Amino acid sequence: MVAAKSLVNFDEHSLITNELFNRHSLDAIEAAGDDDLREAAGQLSIILELARQSFEKSTPAVKIVPKLVADLHRVRGSSSTAVWQKLVPFVQNHAVGQFLFQDPLTHWSFTKPRGYSGDASLLDIYYKHPSMNEHIGEASALGKEIYACTVNDPACAAGRERCEILARTVDETAERTGGTAEILAVAAGHLREAQICRSLSANRIKRWVALDQDPVSVGTMTRDVGGAVVEPMIGSVLGLLKRSYDLGQFDLVYASGLYDYLQQKIAVKLLQRLAEFLRPGGQFLFANFSDEVTSDGYMETFMDWQLILRSADDMWEIINMSVDRNQFDCDVFYGENRNIVYGTLRRK
Incomplete structure (x- = not known):
């Protein structure tokens, strides 16, 4: 799954695409230690595989998604910025994504139909604005179940x-x-x-x-x-x-x-x-x-x-x-x- 090409001419003063964000990251020069990277990748492999298996077993999303969110937060918090940035594509390419991307909120954010992060339609999705009801209604049953978790996240x-x-x-x-x-x-x-x-x-x-x-x-x-x-x-x-x-x-x-x-x-x-x-x-x-x-x-x-x-x-x-x-x-x-x-x- 790939993000859409940006349809907006950005001035680069706001880092609203990941390309701009990573280019300007304050820790971009920090070296990612191999041992730290291997350890964090090992933790994530277990976390992601357990989540995938739970989805395969039709475990309710409410028992999977909050735990996955908490586990990702924990690994992010214990990793250096450089290590975490190397792990992001590893996580994004894991097979558990086939379930998570059925969520209209996660899917919209990842694919970026407007070509950049945090566009106003994404906000409408988590605002529960009527303009996005049709889009949310087109999601699969599992997607709606996951959405009920993500849209009620504290953020x-x-x-x-x-x-x-x-x-x-x-x-x-x-x-x-x-x-x-x-x-x-x-x-x-x-x-x-x-x-x-x-x-x-x-x-x-x-x-x-x-x-x-x-x-x-x-x-x-x-x-x-x-x-x-x-x-x-x-x-x-x-x-x-x-x-x-x-x-x-x-x-x-x-x-x-x-x-x-x-x-x-x-x-x-x-x-x-x-x-x-x-x-x-x-x-x-x-x-x-x-x-x-x-x-x-x-x-x-x-x-x-x-x-x-x-x-x-x-x-x-x-x-x-x-x-x-x-x-x-x-x-x-x-x-x-x-x-x-x-x-x-x-x-x-």
Whole structure:
């Protein structure tokens, strides 16, 4: 099974393909010791073969998938980055994949129909958005059984909560500004938060610019929520850093699914640029899957989805390297299950 060729012209500032991620890996020069590699490969061989045999015996997926996810997390955590990167293709090519790839979430992530990791339709699958019901319905009985496990993984639950947090933040901004809120969403995807927030339908938002570098995502936003208020537009991290867009000032700027793909240097530069869009009292919010995610091994192998996971300290470091704390009130907090960590800045 191979991934689709990318249909989007990437600027390489966000590492949203595995080729870019591995090219820029901070540990790419670390040597993978043969003994360590053999030991980890031996552990994985047993783990994967037991999972395959369990599927062959028609053991319920709920007794296989969570254990497999936990075992992959354990091996990933005990291996160096270099060893783990060498093991990823070994895992991906194991025969157990014939069962796991029947899951619509795993299959979509691995095959990458849009040509890159974490596209907006993948988010729709774990959001359980109605637009993907037909796709999920086409899965085999086993695929749906596995999907019931993967979609309820804590990382996916955190992703759904993130959408709710965005909608709530938009509503709070609309209330704070008396219904004249101007909002900028960066790497907006399908902007699903617009469909669950109260303030958009109540005409409490003046302008909502939704920037994304994928033209299909921009088209979906235009179809679903575009109009007098929501302004979908094609744009990239590079375009923002080069000041290519005349966007004005905003009461809320947020980037909820972008920082997971940004190296620290670019993350800092982008935060500095986005902070310039804030008028007095304006808020910036960014989110990142945290280093407490326990499905990381499964995501990086069977989902072929590489993320830069961060801690609260990492988020604080990005903030402190980006802005003068005397000019901003800042905070960092975790979502309910700590699988996503958030950073906020409010201009004084």
